[in-house]
Amino acid sequence: MLSLDLLVAGLISGLVIGLSALAVTLVFGVARFPNAATGDAMSLGAYAALAVAAGTGSLVAGGVAAVLAGILLNVILYLLVFRRLSDRSPIMSLLASIGAGFMIRSSLGLVYGQDPQAFRVPLARPLVLLDVRVQWLDLKLAGLTLATLAVVYLILAKTAAGRRMRAVSADPALARVSGIDPTRVMLTLWALAGGVSAVAGLVLGLKTVVTPDLGWNLLLPAFAAAVLGGIGSPLGAVAAGILLGIVQELATPFVGFTYKIAIAFAVLMLVLLIRPRGLFGRAEGAR
Amino acid sequence: MRFDRRQTLRLMAAGTLAAGLPRGASAQAEEFRVGALCPVTGAGATFGAGMQKTIIATAARINAAGGAAGRTFRVFADDDQTQPQAGVLAAKKLLEVNRVQAILGTWSSGVSLAVIPLTNEAGAILMNTSGAPALSVPPANAKHLSYRFQATNDRFGRAFAQIAAREGFKRPATMAFNNASGIGNTEGFAKAWKAQGGSLTKAVVYEPNQPSYRSELQSVLDTKPDVIVMGSYVADTAIILREWYQTGATTKFILPDWAVNASTIASLGEDVLSNCITVESVANEGSPAFADFDALYRKEMGAPGRGNNYAAMAYDMMVLLALAVEAAGPGADVAAINARIIPLSGPDGEVVSSFAQGRDALKAGRTINYDGASSVLDLDQYGDVTPDFGAYKFNGKSFERKYIVKI
Amino acid sequence: MEAYLLAIAIFVAIFTLLTLGLNLQYGLTGLTNFGLVGFFGIGAYASAILTTHGYPVVAGFAAGAALAVIAAWPIGLVALRLRDDYFAIATLGLSEVVRVAIISEKELTAGVQGIPGIPRLFAVLESRTWQPLLLLAVLVAANLGVVLVMRRIARSPFGRVIGAIRDNEEAVRALGKDPARFKTQVLMVGAGLSAVAGSFYAHYVGYVTPDQITPLVTFQIWMAMILGGTGRISGAVLGTLLLMLLIEGARFLPDLLPFVSSTAMAELRVFVVGLALVLFTVYRPQGLMGEVARR
Numbered sequence: 001m002l003s004l005d006l007l008v009a010g011l012i013s014g015l016v017i018g019l020s021a022l023a024v025t026l027v028f029g030v031a032r033f034p035n036a037a038t039g040d041a042m043s044l045g046a047y048a049a050l051a052v053a054a055g056t057g058s059l060v061a062g063g064v065a066a067v068l069a070g071i072l073l074n075v076i077l078y079l080l081v082f083r084r085l086s087d088r089s090p091i092m093s094l095l096a097s098i099g100a101g102f103m104i105r106s107s108l109g110l111v112y113g114q115d116p117q118a119f120r121v122p123l124a125r126p127l128v129l130l131d132v133r134v135q136w137l138d139l140k141l142a143g144l145t146l147a148t149l150a151v152v153y154l155i156l157a158k159t160a161a162g163r164r165m166r167a168v169s170a171d172p173a174l175a176r177v178s179g180i181d182p183t184r185v186m187l188t189l190w191a192l193a194g195g196v197s198a199v200a201g202l203v204l205g206l207k208t209v210v211t212p213d214l215g216w217n218l219l220l221p222a223f224a225a226a227v228l229g230g231i232g233s234p235l236g237a238v239a240a241g242i243l244l245g246i247v248q249e250l251a252t253p254f255v256g257f258t259y260k261i262a263i264a265f266a267v268l269m270l271v272l273l274i275r276p277r278g279l280f281g282r283a284e285g286a287r
Numbered sequence: 288m289r290f291d292r293r294q295t296l297r298l299m300a301a302g303t304l305a306a307g308l309p310r311g312a313s314a315q316a317e318e319f320r321v322g323a324l325c326p327v328t329g330a331g332a333t334f335g336a337g338m339q340k341t342i343i344a345t346a347a348r349i350n351a352a353g354g355a356a357g358r359t360f361r362v363f364a365d366d367d368q369t370q371p372q373a374g375v376l377a378a379k380k381l382l383e384v385n386r387v388q389a390i391l392g393t394w395s396s397g398v399s400l401a402v403i404p405l406t407n408e409a410g411a412i413l414m415n416t417s418g419a420p421a422l423s424v425p426p427a428n429a430k431h432l433s434y435r436f437q438a439t440n441d442r443f444g445r446a447f448a449q450i451a452a453r454e455g456f457k458r459p460a461t462m463a464f465n466n467a468s469g470i471g472n473t474e475g476f477a478k479a480w481k482a483q484g485g486s487l488t489k490a491v492v493y494e495p496n497q498p499s500y501r502s503e504l505q506s507v508l509d510t511k512p513d514v515i516v517m518g519s520y521v522a523d524t525a526i527i528l529r530e531w532y533q534t535g536a537t538t539k540f541i542l543p544d545w546a547v548n549a550s551t552i553a554s555l556g557e558d559v560l561s562n563c564i565t566v567e568s569v570a571n572e573g574s575p576a577f578a579d580f581d582a583l584y585r586k587e588m589g590a591p592g593r594g595n596n597y598a599a600m601a602y603d604m605m606v607l608l609a610l611a612v613e614a615a616g617p618g619a620d621v622a623a624i625n626a627r628i629i630p631l632s633g634p635d636g637e638v639v640s641s642f643a644q645g646r647d648a649l650k651a652g653r654t655i656n657y658d659g660a661s662s663v664l665d666l667d668q669y670g671d672v673t674p675d676f677g678a679y680k681f682n683g684k685s686f687e688r689k690y691i692v693k694i
Numbered sequence: 695m696e697a698y699l700l701a702i703a704i705f706v707a708i709f710t711l712l713t714l715g716l717n718l719q720y721g722l723t724g725l726t727n728f729g730l731v732g733f734f735g736i737g738a739y740a741s742a743i744l745t746t747h748g749y750p751v752v753a754g755f756a757a758g759a760a761l762a763v764i765a766a767w768p769i770g771l772v773a774l775r776l777r778d779d780y781f782a783i784a785t786l787g788l789s790e791v792v793r794v795a796i797i798s799e800k801e802l803t804a805g806v807q808g809i810p811g812i813p814r815l816f817a818v819l820e821s822r823t824w825q826p827l828l829l830l831a832v833l834v835a836a837n838l839g840v841v842l843v844m845r846r847i848a849r850s851p852f853g854r855v856i857g858a859i860r861d862n863e864e865a866v867r868a869l870g871k872d873p874a875r876f877k878t879q880v881l882m883v884g885a886g887l888s889a890v891a892g893s894f895y896a897h898y899v900g901y902v903t904p905d906q907i908t909p910l911v912t913f914q915i916w917m918a919m920i921l922g923g924t925g926r927i928s929g930a931v932l933g934t935l936l937l938m939l940l941i942e943g944a945r946f947l948p949d950l951l952p953f954v955s956s957t958a959m960a961e962l963r964v965f966v967v968g969l970a971l972v973l974f975t976v977y978r979p980q981g982l983m984g985e986v987a988r989r
Contacts, residue, residue, distance in 0.1 A: 005501070005505055006501070006502050006505060009499055009501030009502055009505070010502075012499060012501075013497070013498045013499040013501075016498045016499075017498070028779070032779070033779060034779055034782065034783060081972055081975075081976055084976050085975060085976065088979060090778065090779055091720070091726055091778065091782070092920075092975045092979055093975075094779075094782065095916055095917070095920055095971060095975050096971065096972050096975040096976065098913050098916075098917075098968075098971065099917075099967075099968040099969065099970070099971030099972040099975065100968065100972055101968070102964050102965065102967055102968025102971070103965050103968035103969055103972070105964065106961040106962070106963075106964035106965040106968065107961075107965065109328070109960075109961040109964075110958055110961040110962070110965075113332075114328060114329075114332030114333065115332070115333050115521075115548060115550070116333075116521045116522045116525070116548065116550065116551065117550040118525055118550050118551045118553070118554035118555075119554060120553060120554045121554070122556075123529060123532050123533070123555070123556060123558060123559060124533075125532070125533070125535050126533050126534065126535055133533070133534060133535060135533050204498055207498050207499065207526070208498055208499075208522065208525070208526050209521065209522045209525045209526065209550075209551060209554075211522060213496075217496035218496075218498065220786065220787065220790060220909075223783045223786070223787075224783065224787060227780055227783050227784075231779075248502075249501065249502045250502075252502050252503075256798060257491060257492065257493050257494060257502070257503050258465055258492065258493075258494050258794060258797055258798045259794055259798060260494055260497070261494065261790055261791075261794055262790070262791045262794045262795070264787075265784075265787035265788065265790065265791055266791075268783075268784070268787060269772060269784060269787075272775075272776060272780065272784065273772060273775075276775055276776060276777075276780075327959075327960045328960040328961070328964075365945060366959070366960045368960065370905060370906070371808075371899060371901055371903060371905065371906060372899060372906055375701075375899055376701065376702070376705070376942065376945075377945065379697065379698045379701040380698050380942075380945055382697075382698075383696070383697040383698035383701075384698050397808060397901070397903050397905060400808070400810045400901050401810075401899060401900065401901045404900055419807075421810060426810075426811055427810065427811075465797060465805075465806055466806045466905075467806050467807045467808070467903075470805075470806065470807075494794075494797075
């Protein structure tokens, strides 16, 4: 019974990790570097939602604002920074993303200050389903996560833009020869990742409280989940996020609560030892 | 590659040369230099800016009142980022470049512990608001140059234990944020509670910055405590309280006051907060010093002074320091000024509550006891305060003081 | 003023040791080690624990370096099978594991309370000028020693192999040399060097806590290397100095610009460091000391 509750708790934390890992893996799969500004795009999304929700009283309007802010941020970042780095070592892009993250985080701190702010969502006692306590808010957030995953999946699988994206991801040179304009593809991709980051930030902000460090604090688990799931695999990212969330919750009563983050990385190393490309990763040669 | 070594050498030579330069013009005699080293960013950011502005504004006010013993105060502000390394560099800069004679406002224990060897070495005064017991005793405070305007973690723990007993709780558990202060509070509580003959059902320490604390909370709730004593901060407290409410449990909470802020109070609402008791060292609210501080804080920060007890402490630091400068007389050195601090804080002497009042009494040759905005001070031989503590309950809009405990 | 400059010079010298170590790993060998701070932490804590228990300073340095080298060996074996980017994330995670272990093993490390009262080096010199001067001299000598050894390595057969690994790992394998062995060795040397820097740091600050060994330190060292120039030994020194000046210089701005609040100043400092990193990666990826970009 206890473990069932923990399972639900792990599932919910895992969904948050999974969403941010989804944003990481989209960029990682095509632009080929772990974008360390993902967490800060999440924070920006959360603040945008907070501001608009406070102004209009509508959380939905806040969510739309968050997504727009995330998209705008990532498009700007791509055009000003990452487009120029696309033909260099991915480590350069990673470092630039760390720098960009610093800039976003300090700007948020400058505008909103460091004091934590909270969304005003009505609290409710839980539903009890089969002896397990479940929250309405958690159910809604889970729904939102799955919907986001579905949208991403549909865009990648069913639209022309998505097919181009996958083509660039599989073989950039071949894609270029086939007449695919890489800049357009990358713009779509960064916009998509920005939107997903913002949703992740919104969900995390609703679950917790909003600070300029909100997303940054979740970056390492998100990286771990993206690698664990297999780079470039949206489904893998979310599944790995959930897996990490559950393993962390279930294991901590035995090894102690402070070792939570260590567990995530132990799982990661273990999986990589057996399956270097991650759970759902495509077999792929050297970069 | 050819220039490598030469360049390196040139660089190092430049450093050495700079080190050998003659000292700049020494500080003007009529100026007393103060460093306001506060946690403007990092974990202490909620309080740091208010503390720093309070120190600057209080110094300006003292200067406007004519200064102390013919001296005016000049404040140099810096940010310790709530990090020991940044604190060390900032303190070096303040002590060596700005030549401050006192550093006021270090907040986290980590920063204070890292800065205190430097102030000791420079013979400068350190006034902090940190909880770590190690700060009171040698080696940290071997030179008796450090003063603490906040209750130690142990004293907080004793206050928590008294309040828990008074509320009739029998089965407390603790949850602590994994840092020195969080653990210090709950361990201080455990020590005091066990001394009263009680026992804990569970003591959990959790890592910060998580999206959820369900498993930690669940493991505590499984032991069926009637109250959970927290050593926590704003973000984690908001999450834990929300998740606690969602579990449907009926436990109560005892929290340090810094664990909630206006935004989280508004978002958590009455159903949750009516189960919480917050505890804080009681600012000396009825006192004229507090009224004075409150007006100053409202002017500087646009918020009531009650929301930042650390700023009240910062206010007292500046006033007490200025009174000590006055008492030591014109041209006194730091050691002479330092010797005046503890006696001026009371408990003996004529009670004064502002710098001007105290200065006039000193000029008239009377012994004074400065009762501050943050507490009556009465620093003990270790330079520590023993304030009273208030227990606060939620009245539907804010936390309201119900009673005071003395430890 | 001079003591403050000395303090900055000492921090620069300590961090230059780390940057040199990173340069050996990434600049010369192409190893994307994002776990530097873990080895740094091992050194700092080994020195802190041993010297506060009455063991001599040398024991702390030696134990720290030995532990870091030993820790790097299995990590090398496991992690080197990974791609660059995976390796970066794996090592980043491992440094977090080190931090969490230090937090959790309270008996040994005092957990989050940290270890205060770590003795200073050369404390026999009571002077506030001579003690740091001597320390700085020792650090400069250590840095020079490392630079000399690294230049020798770079020109040795070993150096040619690791350079080849950086540029084309497949070719090295085709020549019948095992890149993993060389990489592991480089990783171990880099780890030892990071631990030595950590020991110096612990003795200088006099107080260690787990808060001091966050990935932020690793990122700063990467920044220093990029600012100075990847693969350039002189760049490591200059980059560290430049980064330190960027961070420390902001401290003087409030004195010059009193109208900017200190809260805003603190955020601006972070912003400027971020901006510098972005501008350098975009416009001057070869860094100050400019080698041609490799890829």
